[in-house]
Amino acid sequence: xxxxxxxxxxxxxxxxxxxxxxxxxxxxxxxxxxxxxxxxxxxxxxxxxxxxxxxxxxxxxxxxxxxxxxxxxxxxxxxxxxxxxxxxxxxxxxxxxxxxxxxxxxxxxxxxxxxxxxxxxxxxxxxxxxxxxxxxxxxxxxxxxxx
Amino acid sequence: xxxxxxxxxxxxxxxxxxxxxxxxxxxxxxxxxxxxxxxxxxxxxxxxxxxxxxxxxxxxxxxxxxxxxxxxxxxxxxxxxxxxxxxxxxxxxxxxxxxxxxxxxxxxxxxxxxxxxxxxxxxxxxxxxxxxxxxxxxxxxxxxxxxxxxxxxxxxxxxxxxxxxxxxxxxxxxxxxxxxxxxxxxxxxxxxxxxxxxxxxxxxxxxxxxxxxxxxxxxxxxxxxxxxxxxxxxxxxxxxxxxxxxxxxxxxxxxxxxxxxxxxxxxxxxxxxxxxxxxxxxxxxxxxxxxxxxxxxxxxxxxxxxxxxxxxxxxxxxxxxxxxxxxxxxxxxxxxxxxxxxxxxxxxxxxxxxxxxxxxxxxxxxxxxxxxxxxxxxxxxxxxxxxxxxxxxxxxxxxxxxxxxxxxxxxxxxxxxxxxxxxxxxxxxxxxxxxxxxxxxxxxxxxxxxxxxxxxxxxxxxxxxxxxxxxxxxxxxxxxxxxxxxxxxxxxxxxxxxxxxxxxxxxxxxxxxxxxxxxxxxxxxxxxxxxxxxxxxxxxxxxxxxxxxxxxxxxxxxxxxxxxxxxxxxxx
Numbered sequence: 001x002x003x004x005x006x007x008x009x010x011x012x013x014x015x016x017x018x019x020x021x022x023x024x025x026x027x028x029x030x031x032x033x034x035x036x037x038x039x040x041x042x043x044x045x046x047x048x049x050x051x052x053x054x055x056x057x058x059x060x061x062x063x064x065x066x067x068x069x070x071x072x073x074x075x076x077x078x079x080x081x082x083x084x085x086x087x088x089x090x091x092x093x094x095x096x097x098x099x100x101x102x103x104x105x106x107x108x109x110x111x112x113x114x115x116x117x118x119x120x121x122x123x124x125x126x127x128x129x130x131x132x133x134x135x136x137x138x139x140x141x142x143x144x145x146x147x
Numbered sequence: 148x149x150x151x152x153x154x155x156x157x158x159x160x161x162x163x164x165x166x167x168x169x170x171x172x173x174x175x176x177x178x179x180x181x182x183x184x185x186x187x188x189x190x191x192x193x194x195x196x197x198x199x200x201x202x203x204x205x206x207x208x209x210x211x212x213x214x215x216x217x218x219x220x221x222x223x224x225x226x227x228x229x230x231x232x233x234x235x236x237x238x239x240x241x242x243x244x245x246x247x248x249x250x251x252x253x254x255x256x257x258x259x260x261x262x263x264x265x266x267x268x269x270x271x272x273x274x275x276x277x278x279x280x281x282x283x284x285x286x287x288x289x290x291x292x293x294x295x296x297x298x299x300x301x302x303x304x305x306x307x308x309x310x311x312x313x314x315x316x317x318x319x320x321x322x323x324x325x326x327x328x329x330x331x332x333x334x335x336x337x338x339x340x341x342x343x344x345x346x347x348x349x350x351x352x353x354x355x356x357x358x359x360x361x362x363x364x365x366x367x368x369x370x371x372x373x374x375x376x377x378x379x380x381x382x383x384x385x386x387x388x389x390x391x392x393x394x395x396x397x398x399x400x401x402x403x404x405x406x407x408x409x410x411x412x413x414x415x416x417x418x419x420x421x422x423x424x425x426x427x428x429x430x431x432x433x434x435x436x437x438x439x440x441x442x443x444x445x446x447x448x449x450x451x452x453x454x455x456x457x458x459x460x461x462x463x464x465x466x467x468x469x470x471x472x473x474x475x476x477x478x479x480x481x482x483x484x485x486x487x488x489x490x491x492x493x494x495x496x497x498x499x500x501x502x503x504x505x506x507x508x509x510x511x512x513x514x515x516x517x518x519x520x521x522x523x524x525x526x527x528x529x530x531x532x533x534x535x536x537x538x539x540x541x542x543x544x545x546x547x548x549x550x551x552x553x554x555x556x557x558x559x560x561x562x563x564x565x566x567x568x569x570x571x572x573x574x575x576x577x578x579x580x581x582x583x584x585x586x587x588x589x590x591x592x593x594x595x596x597x598x599x600x601x602x603x604x605x606x607x608x609x610x611x612x613x614x615x616x617x618x619x620x621x622x623x624x625x626x627x628x629x630x631x632x633x634x635x636x637x638x639x640x641x642x643x644x645x646x647x648x649x650x651x652x653x654x655x656x657x658x659x660x661x662x663x664x665x666x667x668x669x670x671x672x673x674x675x676x677x678x679x680x681x682x683x684x685x686x687x688x689x690x691x692x693x694x695x696x697x698x699x700x701x702x703x704x705x706x707x708x709x710x711x712x713x714x715x716x717x718x719x
Contacts, residue, residue: 009175
């Protein structure tokens, strides 16, 4: 048994993706490239607006910066079955993780959704924002390209 | 100090450099406060507590270093906000834990939250907006003995009230759960298109709270569950079965459910197919007699619940659709079906427009199970029998809704919704008139992007209830046919956002179609907020209508109020 190495500031919480594969959140990395972590839910309109807006430009962001977006759904047992249909129907290319009992949400100190974090290539949270208004994605993009 | 990147491969970790970097101490947390200054408003029957001010505050601090993690939550209810459970009072620590984990084992002592399967026989969770917190206080062990095999066990008491600190209930909850992911277990199946996870749990409770001299209540009660998640390509199928042995609860409204010794059971299915731009999803639920608390005495509706009974309906967010006739799970039992269809009309087509158009259709319905009452309350007290998915003709709820969303150009976006509800308030008792209510709602939501940072958003909503054939005389002496419940509503909101820091919004709700002219009231509200990173301040002033606030099929009635609300949230 080897101890868990904390890459940066991400807490060690086990989450499943939509296919049921488990991921230790602390060990997520993007080979030294930045990651965006966005907490959302199927019942949260601003969350969906944010992720749909980013989706329109996501390919360009990936080409330019190598970023990977991880969308953490806090939908509970009532609505978690709505996550996969929604994500696929919208055609999101993100890694979607399920946090049905808010374990990661608590560990990351998220009060309410949307809450978006920008993590640099060393696993350090360099920016976060607890809201979404049209135009907020521009600030995220500026921070991302400024890394 | 230079940052280090660690690599993990074949179980060997390569690391060096200073101790600080190997085991950094990470402190994280958040704070949330809501205060409301109440004003008298007899027109809307607004709550006016003696202390005039309600204030709820929460602060979490977590510390992680190496394999250890610890945290506390400090809570303040001085005094509790109106509408929040009155069993939350004072100021103090409501949650504390210490945990240790390595690659495949995690031990937690103190408070913890957990969920087994979909939570029907155990879900310890916090829904702060509703005042629900049934955290367990005890010990939990999670172990991953082999790849793809997950085991956990836990024992504890449940959080019940808050009186200058955490107050647990008397009952003890004990649970074990196992899950196998066959694709992680067998390397040969790792990349298979067929994926399967199976699991099972057993939960038992012990409690001696017995305040009835008439019946001999079981002190130990067990419940079990089995679940399977299967996938093939773009298909997905989930099933879960739960069973609970006799667990009598008082029911002073209906003798047929009062201290009955019938076993409870539930079955939940979900079948879905989804691909890019298209998804279809079907769910079915049979649930009977699955109320499951760690006490058998009468407590508040959301107190000491061990299990969570998920609702098969969409959670709505537009005000009139979300807060007047929201669905809540019927704990005695219900048979429910839900179907969802999502389609994105491709972009650059005639119907799809330049950016594509999203359409979502949802239909949900719930009925009371068909119960054959057997008249044995003098002997075995089974009271009735049911068969799986055999439903009666008494409807509890029906919801048909459609949403169309489209971005017209760089400036304009719209979202149109239509809802059709049938709501049996004789079962839920949250409306002003306890009757079968038929309501239709239409919503238009428009966003205009002025430039990169400035946007305007308008929301228009209307709600219309059915006219009854009951002739009434209004206070103005007019004879009219009464509309169901409070009649018709109109809602309008204008919101201006200045990204990334500011927003201001003004809204009005008007009960223009109330059959009683004196109750045709406007509820106006103005709000503004400032956001900077994870700090968020907001102020709100005006009238709030009495309504029902729901999360996950669990609802809380919120009284009408008038006054100034201040809130602050932040995380670090």
